Amino acid sequence: MNIVIYARYSSHSQREESIEGQLQTCHEFARANGYIVVAEYIDRAQTGTADNRTAFQQMIADSDKQTFDAVLVYQLDRFARNRYDSAINKAKLKKNGVRVISARENISEDASGILVEGVLESMAEYYSVELSQKIRRGQEMNAQKCLSNGSKAGLGFFVDEERRFQIDPAGAAVVQEIFERYAAGETVTAIINDLNERKIKTAQGKEFNKNSLSRMLRNRRYIGTYIYGKHEVPNGMPRIIEDELFERVQHSLDKNKKATARTRGAGEYLLTTKLFCGYCKEMMVGYGGTSRNGTVYRYYVCKNKKKNTCHKKVADKWQLEERIIRECRKLLTDKEIDRIAVEVAKACEQDYDSSVLKLLNRDLKAADTAIENLWKALEQGQEIEGIQERIGKRNAEKKEIEAQIAIEKNKVVFYTETQVRVFLHSLKSGDLNDETKRRGIINIFLSAIYLHDDKFTIVLNGGNVPIRIEDIPLDDIEADNGEFLSSRLVAPVPPQWRNPNLLPIGDGFGFLVYIEDIDL
Numbered sequence: 001m002n003i004v005i006y007a008r009y010s011s012h013s014q015r016e017e018s019i020e021g022q023l024q025t026c027h028e029f030a031r032a033n034g035y036i037v038v039a040e041y042i043d044r045a046q047t048g049t050a051d052n053r054t055a056f057q058q059m060i061a062d063s064d065k066q067t068f069d070a071v072l073v074y075q076l077d078r079f080a081r082n083r084y085d086s087a088i089n090k091a092k093l094k095k096n097g098v099r100v101i102s103a104r105e106n107i108s109e110d111a112s113g114i115l116v117e118g119v120l121e122s123m124a125e126y127y128s129v130e131l132s133q134k135i136r137r138g139q140e141m142n143a144q145k146c147l148s149n150g151s152k153a154g155l156g157f158f159v160d161e162e163r164r165f166q167i168d169p170a171g172a173a174v175v176q177e178i179f180e181r182y183a184a185g186e187t188v189t190a191i192i193n194d195l196n197e198r199k200i201k202t203a204q205g206k207e208f209n210k211n212s213l214s215r216m217l218r219n220r221r222y223i224g225t226y227i228y229g230k231h232e233v234p235n236g237m238p239r240i241i242e243d244e245l246f247e248r249v250q251h252s253l254d255k256n257k258k259a260t261a262r263t264r265g266a267g268e269y270l271l272t273t274k275l276f277c278g279y280c281k282e283m284m285v286g287y288g289g290t291s292r293n294g295t296v297y298r299y300y301v302c303k304n305k306k307k308n309t310c311h312k313k314v315a316d317k318w319q320l321e322e323r324i325i326r327e328c329r330k331l332l333t334d335k336e337i338d339r340i341a342v343e344v345a346k347a348c349e350q351d352y353d354s355s356v357l358k359l360l361n362r363d364l365k366a367a368d369t370a371i372e373n374l375w376k377a378l379e380q381g382q383e384i385e386g387i388q389e390r391i392g393k394r395n396a397e398k399k400e401i402e403a404q405i406a407i408e409k410n411k412v413v414f415y416t417e418t419q420v421r422v423f424l425h426s427l428k429s430g431d432l433n434d435e436t437k438r439r440g441i442i443n444i445f446l447s448a449i450y451l452h453d454d455k456f457t458i459v460l461n462g463g464n465v466p467i468r469i470e471d472i473p474l475d476d477i478e479a480d481n482g483e484f485l486s487s488r489l490v491a492p493v494p495p496q497w498r499n500p501n502l503l504p505i506g507d508g509f510g511f512l513v514y515i516e517d518i519d520l
Helices: 017-033 054-065 083-095 111-126 128-136 140-144 169-183 188-197 210-218 243-261 317-329 334-353 356-379 384-411 417-429 435-445
Strands: 002-008 036-043 070-073 099-102 157-159 165-167 226-228 231-233 275-277 284-290 296-302 446-451 455-461 512-519
Touching: 002 017, 002 054, 017 036, 017 070, 036 054, 054 083, 083 099, 111 334, 111 417, 111 435, 140 226, 140 231, 169 188, 169 210, 169 243, 188 210, 210 243, 275 284, 296 317, 317 435, 317 446, 317 455, 334 417, 356 384, 417 435, 435 446, 435 455
Parallel strands: 002 036, 002 070, 070 099, 275 446
Antiparallel strands: 157 165, 226 231, 284 296, 446 455, 455 512
16 A cells, blocks of 8 residues: 655744654554555644645645555644634545545544534535635735736746736747647657656646646637636636637647547445445546447455455445435434534634644734834934834835735634534535535445445444444445546545444534444
8 A cells, every 4th residue: 555654843943853753653664554654744844734735735635646555644633723624625535535644643533523524524515606706805806907816827827916817838839839749749758758857847836737737728718819718808817829729729629538538437336435345445446438339337346356356246336425425415414413513613613722823923923012012212313314214124024914814814714603504504405416515424424334235334424322233235336347448537545444343432412423244
């Protein structure tokens, strides 16, 4: 099992050896569990209250490459101290089939914490339109003027002091080359390999991969179209590629996409990172295939089954997900909804009090005090020129701090008990064909499933009594062993195996419920 290690220490007052201690513990944990460490990501003197850490963001981006299955941390506060940031970044990793593991803490974390984090993650998606509107308010005016809103300009462009897009000649030459080579019939793989051999980097300073190259070839900015969300302005920025070349590339991309789409099943495998083989404890991954008559089959299969080292039968995706969602949904009683709402609101309040905003407000107060003291010194007749210069610097610092506060306020998410109740009731009574609701239920309540051919063990977050799952026919979740067609969704390592004999852990809200040996 391939994993990476993430280590961090917060300030220069901490000793450098704390990083080495984290790495030693993580490597020992990896060896004990048979994991292969393929990379280390280290942030030195970086706070965990914000996720804008260099190595951390590189790790999140690298998870796109599907080269590791889990992130191992010394303990969970090394990953993030802000619960909302933790939920969002874990969701990003999960989409790439990557799980977060703690070397020093129970792999399932605190049960209440998991459930609260699941609610935050799901509500962030549910209210994504509302949240994005908050962030866009200050950016719509920029978009109307075709100005940069702070994101990367893209290879071939740079942003000037007035925040307008300008052409970078060196980068533009690379863009022109890429479009011409693809239009001439050269494959994406060949182009990527050549660019990386020549040490040519993306706008983010990274090596090229299929995703980054495909995004570039689809980017209408290169024909002069300014784009911000749904706001598009033809000729709103300088062009690098002519329309005729761009359209030829689009035609080739569409043709190649149709050719490969027939080999993939559409949709998301909702049990990714949570479904494990009951026999070998290896992850089960999503696969799609098409029969000779054109019928599409989608299922989960044990990774060791593909290697012929496990006898676990293939499970039908739709039936299994439907079965699990029904069981998770039973936890949405009115009593539990009230309890969850209280816990989530409390967690939001705690995160707000300990957020970056608190530190920025402290810095703002210090800047105001310094400016006031300088004015007092000026009134007392001290050297005017030197004091005025210092006041100017302090005012500049204050403006920068105020700008950062405005940014952070847009990032802070605060949900009230009422909002959480409304959201959970929508999951309880809403249409379960809605993919967002299905994903939300699984994210919040499901910790892990260990699937056998005739029974399964399910680990749920929530509830305060053991849950009885009625028998269902085996045929409902079995699938034919057809030809396997690869999926990009790969599940990571399972939680540590337990044997609690149907006993709930803890008291009241938020404990884990283990239901073992359920007949199928």
